[in-house]
Amino acid sequence: LVSRQWKRDPTPVVIGDREIREGKIFIIAGPCSVETEEQILTTARAVKEAGADALRGGAFKPRTSPYAFQGLGERGLILLAKAREATGLPITTELMDPEDLPLVTKYADAIQVGARNMQNFTLLKKLGRAEKPILLKRGFGNTIDEWLLAAEYVALHGNGNIVLVERGIRTYDKTLRFTLDVGAIAFAKQHTHLPVIGDPSHPAGDRRYVIPLALAILAAGADGLIVEVHPDPDKAWSDAKQQLTFQQFEELVAKAKALAKAL
Numbered sequence: 001l002v003s004r005q006w007k008r009d010p011t012p013v014v015i016g017d018r019e020i021r022e023g024k025i026f027i028i029a030g031p032c033s034v035e036t037e038e039q040i041l042t043t044a045r046a047v048k049e050a051g052a053d054a055l056r057g058g059a060f061k062p063r064t065s066p067y068a069f070q071g072l073g074e075r076g077l078i079l080l081a082k083a084r085e086a087t088g089l090p091i092t093t094e095l096m097d098p099e100d101l102p103l104v105t106k107y108a109d110a111i112q113v114g115a116r117n118m119q120n121f122t123l124l125k126k127l128g129r130a131e132k133p134i135l136l137k138r139g140f141g142n143t144i145d146e147w148l149l150a151a152e153y154v155a156l157h158g159n160g161n162i163v164l165v166e167r168g169i170r171t172y173d174k175t176l177r178f179t180l181d182v183g184a185i186a187f188a189k190q191h192t193h194l195p196v197i198g199d200p201s202h203p204a205g206d207r208r209y210v211i212p213l214a215l216a217i218l219a220a221g222a223d224g225l226i227v228e229v230h231p232d233p234d235k236a237w238s239d240a241k242q243q244l245t246f247q248q249f250e251e252l253v254a255k256a257k258a259l260a261k262a263l
């Protein structure tokens with residue numbers, strides 16, 4: 001169902017009142033985690049002003065350590081909705097527990113499946129019956145084929161509104177946090193009709209490398225980006241090293257637009 005052999009024309013995916021489609025770069029930006037009302041509202045206003053199309057923010061966080069900040073839960077969703085009201089930006093957020101689907105559906109404009117849940121088939125089947133578009137992140141230990149079959153699960157169960165997200169994989173090289181697989185973007189664009197975007201933040205693991213990776217994602221043919229931005233990145237409650245400052249995000253948008261023109 002997600003293959004270009006099944007359907008030739010690219011499928012646009014609607015998020016809130018906007019559309020991810022071929023030929024226009026769609027930028028989702030915002031903090032790794034929703035922390036406070038001030039943090040999310042300030043970020044929403046700044047990324048909107050800089051040209052973002054949607055706001056991201058985690059309320060349910062898949063943290064490696066059970067002692068790390070786990071997200072604000074529903075309170076985080078309420079704050080995201082406030083940020084949408086203040087800026088008009090649609091909001092995207094991760095769902096981990098299938099039981100939270102009604103709650104997340106109530107607030108979010110698009111539902112993110114995190115890398116760690118890409119093969120949670122119970123979750124994927126349930127999202128097939130969801131009435132929201134899905135951002136499907138590639139698992140860091142998964143092949144391209146497994147990623148596309150995960151999308152197939154969602155589509156087969158009734159929801160064809162899927163955006164594929166490449167976010168880096170584990171390789172032998174540990175210099176950067178993950179290895180961004182730009183080839184996966186080129187492949188997914190040619191072999192599926194779904195929009196494909198890239199996350200430069202998680203493979204970079206360090207804000208110094210986020211802009212170059214973002215440009216590589218776009219050069220490989222992606223339809224957009226999902227990038228972490230924070231008002232005071234060093235003080236962030238999760239992924240502090242990789243989140244961009246507002247100024248860096250403005251620089252990224254300017255460079256992304258210039259690159260898109262050249263392509």
Ligand code: PEP
Nearest residue numbers: 032114115116137167202
């Ligand atoms: C995130 O977007 O903050 C996140 C946890 O991403 P991933 O699932 O790609 O690790």
Ligand code: MN
Nearest residue numbers: 032228238239
């Ligand atoms: Mn993160």
